[in-house]
Amino acid sequence: MAGIDLAAKLNRREKVFTTMISHTTWTGIIPVLKKRNLDFVLFEMEHSHYDWRDLEGLLRMCKMLDLPSVVRVTDIAYHQISLFLDMGATGVLIPRIERFEQLEQVINMVRLPPVGQKGVGGYDFSVGDLTAKLANYNKEKLILIQIEREKAIPELDKMLATGEVAGVIVGPFDLSVSLGIPGEFDHPQFLEAVQNVIRICDERKVSCGMFLGEEANIRHWRGQGMNLIWSGSDMSFFINGYNQLCDTIDSIK
Template identity: 35%
Template sequence: MRDNRVRAALERGEAVIGTMVAEMRSPAVALLFAHAGFDFVFIDMEHGAYDLETVADIIKVARLADIVPLVRVPDGLYHLIARVLDAGAMGVMVPRVETREVVEQAVAALRYPPVGVRGCSTSRGNSDYRGGPLWEFTRHANDNILAVMQIERKAAIDRIDDLLSVPGVDVALIGPADLTLSLGAPSPQDPIVEEAIQRVVDAGRRYGVATGIHLRDVEQLKRWRDRGMTMLTCSTDIDFILNGARAAVSALRR
């Protein structure tokens, strides 16, 4: 049974750094980002074109490479959450949360009884196919699975105390683009967006929930880290490929 070092670091108040994959289908992408030094990788099933088999393959390599595999599911429904956890995901991000009921249902789906409703299958990718004693296995999973709620709607900001006070929420992660659209702001740097994000950081402190954000701009990530965020999600597989290629071509054209 693998300990979730990202969850442990967040519980200690330490910053962790990760990225998101949405296009590269080779499981080697997890190994590449592990070699780069990232702590975690989100596998995107909301906007990415992945099927479950591809996701499961990336998860397997990530676990072996010691980079924590997390999955952004398309929605907070039980069958979407349970299957990626059985495949070995060490946490799930639920997008577009707006109500306490949705958060409660998602958290319950992430955890085994007595604290949740997750069905048990121990000899899967979630145990590296080793299985284990039932109660020891389920207790360990409950203590290590990371529950990430993505805050990206005005309704979520308005109800942020209701959402983050749900027992079992580990992280509130900002989706700045969708939040900007929901607030009707001209850009993610607009003061109305910054104020909304700060409300999430402040609520996280009140309820002992780590906060984070997904951004391309490293300097903006560092700025939010300095303001208290600890789950720093940097760019995507496509951005890293495109930016590296552009930089090389630009240098060679000069």
């Protein structure tokens, strides 16, 4: 199977599907994911027990199989962002971004000179031709941002005007908390905030998505213009599969 050009799909705002790996360290999960229509793997560093040693083999397997990978980092910190890119990640997802100045910091950490101050080194630079790697690096490494605070929405247009953001993902739980309506995803205030994010992304022609659960939720927001679908995780697959099996056993007399 040919490799996925994630940057091109996001740029064209095609339907893009990702799921999260937050606990599994077995590298064999990557070929399993590669078998179906996954566009990239999202690795969780913000709310998980992972450290960089857990991700090294997983990111290398993604690289070998041409399956794009994005790491959600804990915070805007050079030692995290640079490290995961050097280990072969296609891009980074920045949580809790609120201000244009924060995005400027991220750009500086992700991009090589003269755009930014990213250093050259690590596994990713040791594979293939260095000259070609340097020439294509800034356009191949992706920055995705997560909108999780109400105060971030007025800043979003300015952020997207940089042309550096490949995709915007709404964090529904944190956004609802910031609005004072935790977990009320049908609340008019929440719906208006998300629609504002979609509108700004549409005007700037930037891919937009959200963490989505059940099928009806996915279909609804896809119909509202979201093209970046993030759903499921390794733990949810395990829990759902286990519960289904237990239900089957309980139904047998």
